Amino acid sequence: MVEINLMDLQARIEAAADRIAPYVRRTPLEFSHGLSEKNEGNVFIKMESEQRTGSFKVRGAFNKCLVLRSEQPDVHVTTASSGNHALACTLAMKTVGLTGTIYLSENVSKTKELALVREGAILRHHGTDAVEAETKARQTAQEEGIPFISPYNDMEVMTGQGTVGKEILEDLPDVDAVFVPVGGGGLIAGIAAYIKAVKPTVKVVGCQPAHSAVMAKSVEAGRILDLPSLDTLSDGTAGGVEEGSITFPICQQCVDDWVLVEEDVISDAIYFMMADHHKTCFLEHKLPECDRSAATPARLVWLPEQLKITDCGRSSWGGHRCLLTDSTEVPWEVSGNHFLWSKHFHREIKENNRM
Ligand SMILES: Cc1ncc(COP(=O)(O)O)c(C=O)c1O
Structure with missing residues (x-):
């Protein structure tokens, strides 16, 4: 297994935080009443949706x-x-x-x-x-x-994303677990490296759409797999992992657990963010039958069920959890044939998934 140097990564992330501070926002860590009520603990959301350009x-x-x-x-x-x-x-x-x-x-x-x-x-x-x-x-x-x-497969990009982990530990020092959406793994590798260097008792959980879980399955297999991905509402976390990616050994060694999220649960999450956190999502009208990936608002992974499931096995995780939303609205597809994410559409997706 490739050796990783956590102290070096921590130093790089701290340097990155100083370097980018004048240019990026320190995003809020918002208490979520809705998610906290659904779980036995306090759940906070790191609002990277409020970051410049709408994502971390x-x-x-x-x-x-x-x-x-x-x-x-x-x-x-x-x-x-x-x-x-x-x-x-x-x-x-x-x-x-x-x-x-x-x-x-x-x-x-x-x-x-x-x-x-x-x-x-x-x-x-x-x-x-x-x-x-x-x-x-x-x-x-x-x-x-x-x-x-x-x-994602770049030291400066990954350590830049790791500054999210530094902010979480500073703003919520008694956090117990951090849930992070994963595609190529740049975001989670940066966050997990920082957390394991500074406070290794904090659990880091990788979240991927069940339709595209290449990193989770690769970690399970012990090598980077070349797997196909299905369309997913969470298109930001879809796709493969490049052979030799620097994010892979960090995911292997610093991520405690993985959850795979089904499409109807992702849809729940989008709806929840609109209803409880006043986020707005746009979506192409032709969904869900075709072309879901073209314009998808699912830029977060949501997990009340998974939080409970995960807790069953690990009751010692404690009460403070932090979810990472990584962006909400899709600024791309707002012209043309669109409609606001609606209760009706939400139901349609759920029914579609049940069939
Ligand atoms: C909104 C959003 N969330 C999560 C990810 C996944 O990030 P990473 O590839 O660093 O795992 C991406 C990647 O493009 C993204 O755009």
């Missing part, structure tokens, strides 16, 4: 861009993403004065593209899906000898 991704993007600028002020970078990472990198590059090209697939949603263009992104289209666009971005970076900014 700006933490890693600013950390990476600031380090790059200090090493090579004129460097041009590439990245590939049509979602939160792209928007975060665009803002970070513009703010710190770097230039960069974002690779998108040919058939990316025009609304997503427009949001990036509005922020001033330089875009290049390649291929028919995200993997082809990323391959092209990496290839270009290699040919031109310039950096490619991975959304």
Whole structure:
């Protein structure tokens, strides 16, 4: 197993926190009456939905861009993403004065593209899906000898995301367990490394959609698996894990447990965030029969049931839990044929899942 150095990671995360402080928000840690009532304990939500650009991704993007600028002020970078990472990198590059090209697939949603263009992104289209666009971005970076900014498999990106863990421990020192949504693992690896370095008794739980649980299944198998993903409402946490990713050994060694969340439970979570925490979600009308992944509001993983289940096995976990919402509204798809996430739609999804 690859050895990890927790003290070094802690130092990097602390340095990242100082570096990005002028550019990112310290997001609130909000007490959730609704979730606390459903569970025997106090549940808090770290509102990364209130972060600049609507997700935690700006933490890693600013950390990476600031380090790059200090090493090579004129460097041009590439990245590939049509979602939160792209928007975060665009803002970070513009703010710190770097230039960069974002690779998108040919058939990316025009609304997503427009949001990036509005922020001033330089875009290049390649291929028919995200993997082809990323391959092209990496290839270009290699040919031109310039950096490619991975959304998760990058030390500065991961340690930038780890600043969320530092804020949680500072704002809720007696937290018992932290639940984190996981895709490629940059967010949880940063948070878990910090927590295990500073207060190892705090449990860290990775949450993935059952439809796309590559990291959880890879950790279980002891190696990174190449698994297909099904469409999921939580599209930010969908997708595979790159071979050799630095996030994998950290997930293996610092994450205490994993929960897989079904689509109807994710739908419950979206509805709950609207009803209890006054969040608004937009969604394409054609759902749920087709194209769920195109515009999904599920940027959080919710878990009252899982919290209970997890507790059954580990009654010593204590009362303070912290869930991480990682963004709420999807700014992309707001023009066109949309409607507000509604009770009616919520019911439709639940029924659909039951069939
Ligand atoms: C909103 C949101 N949440 C969670 C994730 C997962 O983050 P990571 O890939 O670092 O695990 C992403 C990744 O794009 C995201 O956009």
